Amino acid sequence: MRSLPNILVTGTPGVGKTTTCTQLVSLASQSSPPLDLKHVSINDIVKERSCHTGYDEELQTLIVDDDKLMDEVEKEIADGDGAGGFIIDWHSTAGFAVRWVDLVVVLRCDETSVLYDRLASRGYRDEKVQENMDAEIFGVVSEEAKEGWGEVEDGRVVELKSVQAEDIEENAERILLWVKNWVKDHGSKTNGE
DSSP: OOSSOOEEEEOSTTSSHHHHHHHHHHHHHHSSSOOOOEEEEHHHHHHHTTOEEEEETTTTEEEEOHHHHHHHHHHHTGGGTSSOOEEEEOSOOTTOOGGGOSEEEEEEOOOHHHHHHHHHHTTOOHHHHHHHHHHHHTTHHHHHHHHHHOOGGGSSEEEEEOOSHHHHHHHHHHHHHHHHHHHHHHHHHHTTO
């Protein structure tokens, strides 16, 4: 049994996943008692461990080898059987075993002008910007998460607004509170009582 939960922070590119994860890990390390959460950037794993089969020029992205990627993720998080505390940062829930993740946080940016500006500032081509805007508008990542982990009402999937800078801090604080409650609720199981 994990002593800390594993959390998948997901959403379309530009919604603030990496910033939220970084803020969450920082807050957790400063909490009392400190919680040892570890940020796992799937983008970094794709690049550093060659979990791709090439580059798509039109979409300006690596072509991910999903099987190899999930093998590497499984190694990284000890197949979900280790101590836990992994904050996984990726734009999709596809491929993740439900047993690996205790909470899926879907960040949403419903103000399309804000998301457009974020994507354009990354130097993305118009096609890539439009693809990501469409995915956000139609809630593609949210629907994918619900299909894998159940409806939002089941408590395993949470949608959080991520538009303004204040949203990121509030979201990190909210997730940290969820982690602390998870630890409290699972304490007797992890302590062997």
